[in-house]
Amino acid sequence: xxxxxxxxxxxxxxxxxxxxxxxxxxxxxxxxxxxxxxxxxxxxxxxxxxxxxxxxxxxxxxxxxxxxxxxxxxxxxxxxxxxxxxxxxxxxxxxxxxxxxxxxxxxxxxxxxxxxxxxxxxxxxxxxxxxxxxxxxxxxxxxxxxxxxxxxxxxxxxxxxxxxxxxxxxxxxxxxxxxxxxxxxxxxxxx
Amino acid sequence: xxxxxxxxxxxxxxxxxxxxxxxxxxxxxxxxxxxxxxxxxxxxxxxxxxxxxxxxxxxxxxxxxxxxxxxxxxxxxxxxxxxxxxxxxxxxxxxxxxxxxxxxxxxxxxxxxxxxxxxxxxxxxxxxxxxxxxxxxxxxxxxxxxxxxxxxxxxxxxxxxxxxxxxxxxxxxxxxxxxxxxxxxxxxxxx
Amino acid sequence: xxxxxxxxxxxxxxxxxxxxxxxxxxxxxxxxxxxxxxxxxxxxxxxxxxxxxxxxxxxxxxxxxxxxxxxxxxxxxxxxxxxxxxxxxxxxxxxxxxxxxxxxxxxxxxxxxxxxxxxxxxxxxxxxxxxxxxxxxxxxxxxxxxxxxxxxxxxxxxxxxxxxxxxxxxxxxxxxxxxxxxxxxxxxxxx
Amino acid sequence: xxxxxxxxxxxxxxxxxxxxxxxxxxxxxxxxxxxxxxxxxxxxxxxxxxxxxxxxxxxxxxxxxxxxxxxxxxxxxxxxxxxxxxxxxxxxxxxxxxxxxxxxxxxxxxxxxxxxxxxxxxxxxxxxxxxxxxxxxxxxxxxxxxxxxxxxxxxxxxxxxxxxxxxxxxxxxxxxxxxxxxxxxxxxxxx
Numbered sequence: 001x002x003x004x005x006x007x008x009x010x011x012x013x014x015x016x017x018x019x020x021x022x023x024x025x026x027x028x029x030x031x032x033x034x035x036x037x038x039x040x041x042x043x044x045x046x047x048x049x050x051x052x053x054x055x056x057x058x059x060x061x062x063x064x065x066x067x068x069x070x071x072x073x074x075x076x077x078x079x080x081x082x083x084x085x086x087x088x089x090x091x092x093x094x095x096x097x098x099x100x101x102x103x104x105x106x107x108x109x110x111x112x113x114x115x116x117x118x119x120x121x122x123x124x125x126x127x128x129x130x131x132x133x134x135x136x137x138x139x140x141x142x143x144x145x146x147x148x149x150x151x152x153x154x155x156x157x158x159x160x161x162x163x164x165x166x167x168x169x170x171x172x173x174x175x176x177x178x179x180x181x182x183x184x185x186x187x188x189x190x191x
Numbered sequence: 192x193x194x195x196x197x198x199x200x201x202x203x204x205x206x207x208x209x210x211x212x213x214x215x216x217x218x219x220x221x222x223x224x225x226x227x228x229x230x231x232x233x234x235x236x237x238x239x240x241x242x243x244x245x246x247x248x249x250x251x252x253x254x255x256x257x258x259x260x261x262x263x264x265x266x267x268x269x270x271x272x273x274x275x276x277x278x279x280x281x282x283x284x285x286x287x288x289x290x291x292x293x294x295x296x297x298x299x300x301x302x303x304x305x306x307x308x309x310x311x312x313x314x315x316x317x318x319x320x321x322x323x324x325x326x327x328x329x330x331x332x333x334x335x336x337x338x339x340x341x342x343x344x345x346x347x348x349x350x351x352x353x354x355x356x357x358x359x360x361x362x363x364x365x366x367x368x369x370x371x372x373x374x375x376x377x378x379x380x381x382x
Numbered sequence: 383x384x385x386x387x388x389x390x391x392x393x394x395x396x397x398x399x400x401x402x403x404x405x406x407x408x409x410x411x412x413x414x415x416x417x418x419x420x421x422x423x424x425x426x427x428x429x430x431x432x433x434x435x436x437x438x439x440x441x442x443x444x445x446x447x448x449x450x451x452x453x454x455x456x457x458x459x460x461x462x463x464x465x466x467x468x469x470x471x472x473x474x475x476x477x478x479x480x481x482x483x484x485x486x487x488x489x490x491x492x493x494x495x496x497x498x499x500x501x502x503x504x505x506x507x508x509x510x511x512x513x514x515x516x517x518x519x520x521x522x523x524x525x526x527x528x529x530x531x532x533x534x535x536x537x538x539x540x541x542x543x544x545x546x547x548x549x550x551x552x553x554x555x556x557x558x559x560x561x562x563x564x565x566x567x568x569x570x571x572x573x
Numbered sequence: 574x575x576x577x578x579x580x581x582x583x584x585x586x587x588x589x590x591x592x593x594x595x596x597x598x599x600x601x602x603x604x605x606x607x608x609x610x611x612x613x614x615x616x617x618x619x620x621x622x623x624x625x626x627x628x629x630x631x632x633x634x635x636x637x638x639x640x641x642x643x644x645x646x647x648x649x650x651x652x653x654x655x656x657x658x659x660x661x662x663x664x665x666x667x668x669x670x671x672x673x674x675x676x677x678x679x680x681x682x683x684x685x686x687x688x689x690x691x692x693x694x695x696x697x698x699x700x701x702x703x704x705x706x707x708x709x710x711x712x713x714x715x716x717x718x719x720x721x722x723x724x725x726x727x728x729x730x731x732x733x734x735x736x737x738x739x740x741x742x743x744x745x746x747x748x749x750x751x752x753x754x755x756x757x758x759x760x761x762x763x764x
């Protein structure tokens with residue numbers, strides 16, 4: 001069994017990115033136990049001043065959830081041709097603390113947008129920032145979902161067949177990635 | 192007279208980026224009236240759900256301060272080889288509302304870091320995001336300040352002579368950029 | 383009258399990006415005199431060793447064409463989620479020499495792709511590199527053209543009405559951008 | 574034994590990046606057989622027209638060298654705050670052909686610059702483009718070398734002790750990365 005923490009990068013109640021992740025458990029292999037993180041709104045804006053004497057409770061909960069999972073999947077929107085502040089703020093907290101929760105952690109990235117452009121740049125920036133924190137981001141497959149309004153039914157269920165297939169393939173590849181990464185710990189630090 | 196709103200992208204009390212901006216008024220031409228924005232910590236994490244019926248009061252204050260200024264200068268740290276979530280979250284709020292506060296607004300970018308690498312990537316991402324919002328970012332000069340601890344005295348005053356000269360030149364160029372941009376409004380929207 | 387040099391970033395004979403530029407003269411205001419540069423294939427791979435005693439003749443011709451134009455428009459493909467080597471190699475040559483041909487030069491960027499993703503990342507990287515060279519890149523409107531095969535007829539003529547309108551608006555905005563930039567020379571260099 | 578192809582991204586005869594790679598064999602574990610590729614200048618500017626009936630001979634040699642190696646290490650300069658055209662042009666060729674030479678290939682990235690900024694952005698763009706081609710780029714350690722002129726002696730030998738240690742650690746980590754990646758083939762394609 002592999003435990004996967006799935007984090008949607010939008011705080012909106014009806015967020016497309018969270019909905020995609022909510023469809024994941026039914027599409028994943030039985031060996032993948034996916035839980036959707038749902039308290040990102042409590043993770044306050046980062047400041048070093050808030051780290052003393054210890055990080056806020058919501059940050060500690062997030063760090064613990066990430067550290068406890070075998071792998072993490074992040075679904076991100078794209079705002080202003082770049083990574084949303086909400087997602088980057090989460091990364092900024094996760095990059096700190098002892099130990100660093102995302103270090104050596106297998107991470108998968110995807111994103112969905114109501115627009116045409118598929119979160120290409122946001123995912124690129126997210127991949128870069130996570131790598132800088134020591135996470136081991138799955139390089140392929142990459143999942144860029146657009147025209148979000150067409151993918152879900154009125155109840156917010158992911159019904160687009162092609163997207164469901166892509167997501168299932170993504171999750172299967174991610175399980176293999178987690179296994180590969182867990183082989184040996186080889187990560188060093190930037191020089 | 193040109194009014195300039197200066198925003199430091201770190202919430203830390205002793206932030207190097209805020210300190211650089213606090214040195215700006217004494218280094219700028221008399222025609223540049225620089226005020227340092229100091230309530231970024233109140234700008235909550237972005238969510239579309241918070242825009243109804245209207246954006247939070249702190250967001251509205253920020254938008255009004257930006258809209259009222261002739262130009263905006265942002266000093267950003269770099270976290271995890273990328274733009275801090277705090278700064279991007281501010282941009283995400285500024286990119287919304289009617290009218291968009293940063294649209295057609297002249298903006299100058301700089302950054303300071305205690306490390307060696309000078310906020311190169313953070314500034315690149317900030318420039319890109321601001322441009323995507325319709326801001327008119329000054330292309331040159333670019334100001335990358337590193338080894339921050341060596342630039343200030345014990346009271347947090349910017350004492351490094353070369354940095355003071357660079358900042359003065361940056362501000363003089365920014366005044367010229369504001370004048371150039373205000374010539375005519377020519378911005379369209381992405382197609 | 384404004385003279386505009388239009389450069390297509392693909393060497394392929396039937397390049398979509400060159401075809402878009404070939405449609406530009408008929409869509410531009412009469413005051414815009416657009417000529418399409420057609421010898422990028424002769425611009426060899428950059429090496430400092432080739433700059434002594436002077437840059438290759440094809441490089442000098444390119445530099446002269448850029449320096450002589452009032453503005454430059456570059457249409458770029460996207461390869462591997464990034465700027466093509468052919469385009470960046472051209473920039474690398476243009477960033478050198480005395481004077482630097484692109485310095486203070488107004489530049490417009492667009493791109494067309496047969497795929498779905500509209501050269502978003504390539505344009506972002508091109509904008510960044512040009513800015514680093516001292517060019518003054520038009521921030522908006524941005525023109526991302528996709529599904530290229532549907533935009534042209536069998537003779538390679540740009541027939542898609544919406545694209546023609548977008549291109550005409552882009553060119554009109556670029557003319558205004560050139561006028562704005564030429565107001566005063568204010569560019570400094572990176573510090 | 575692992576065979577590693579080392580490619581310097583500058584064509585200059587006295588290139589710092591090539592010199593760093595030339596120091597690699599003496600610093601690597603005996604199990605790492607490193608050969609420096611030295612014919613990048615023959616890899617012509619990419620054009621789809623040149624792929625028919627088959628790619629140029631120099632491209633085929635490069636592809637064969639990459640495909641035959643167990644891993645590839647690329648040392649890149651940074652020009653104009655971005656990846657040099659010479660390096661990206663190589664990637665553009667390597668991303669094509671059947672099979673794609675870099676697909677599922679372990680790749681390590683480093684860079685050296687005479688300036689202060691350590692090829693931060695160039696490496697970021699190189700990592701992104703390689704990942705888009707299906708390569709499996711080592712996330713850490715990252716090696717950013719600056720002030721190149723101080724690292725070598727008059728004969729071009731890498732003599733800076735700290736840099737030699739960093740490079741040795743980088744190569745040891747890369748050997749482990751190659752072993753990890755070769756565990757199982759799990760790569761899919763972008764969806």
